[in-house]
Amino acid sequence: MxxxxxxxHAKSSWDDPVARDFDRPLNTKGRxxxxxxxxxxxxxDMRFDHVIASPAIRVIETLDEVWGGYGRKLEPVWDKAMYLASASSLLDLVQSLPDAAGHVLLVGHNPGLEDLTLDLTLDNDxxxxxxxxxxxxxxxQMTLPIEHWRGARSHSATLVAFIRPRDLDPTLGPDTP
Known part of the structure; x- marks a missing residue:
């Protein structure tokens, strides 16, 4: 298993004048x-054996804040291919993960992460x-009934957790007009 x-990544700032989307920082609410x-x-008590992340500024800043709340810093493998990667590219990445890793954290962007979640998981609430x-x-978070990451396939995983910031603090939900 x-x-x-x-x-x-957390909510980024569209008000910050940056030359490239890659360089957009988080806003206060995102932090x-x-x-x-x-x-x-x-x-x-989630523990990760392996972390892979997009090197976009908003992902780096997201992880800095997450590690602050988590209480310890885990060093990710920075993979530029994760920047705006499609679900199929992310699945290729998952299938090439080291088998020694039992619990992997991928940190990146939509629509790829959402599409990968929907592609890998079975129907449930x-x-x-x-x-x-x-x-x-x-x-x-999902569990996959596999021994080797190369066995990851569509509609085989069970989504066991889906945690949105607004589920923990309603003020972190969508802005109201």
Whole structure:
């Protein structure tokens, strides 16, 4: 059995004048949400053997905040191919993970993470929530009935957790007009 956890970067700032999308930082709400997610991961005692992340600024800043809440820093493998990767590219990445890793955390972007979640998982109530909306700083955790990552296939995993920041603090939900 393998466990895969996907974390979408926290809310970024569109007000910050940057030359490239890759360089967009988090906004204040995104920082708060990422720190809260980190604290929640700690309360759930989630542990990761291997972390792979997009090197986009908003992902780096998300992880800094998550690790602050989590209480310890894990060093990711920075993989530029994760920047705006499609679900099929992410699945290729999953299938090439080291088998020694039992619980992997991927940190990146939508729509790839949402699409990968929906592609890998079987129907259940959590999957319905993910299909409805996969907001920033959301965690999706799934178990895969495999011994080797290369065996990861569509519609084979069970979504066991789907945690949105607004589930932990309603003020971290969508802005109201």
């Amino acid at each position: 393998k466990t895969l956890t996907l974390l979408r 708060r949400a990422a720190a809260m997610i980190g604290r929640h991961l700690k309360t759930l 959590l999957r319905d929530r993910a299909e409805d909306k996969y907001p920033t700083a959301t965690v999706a």
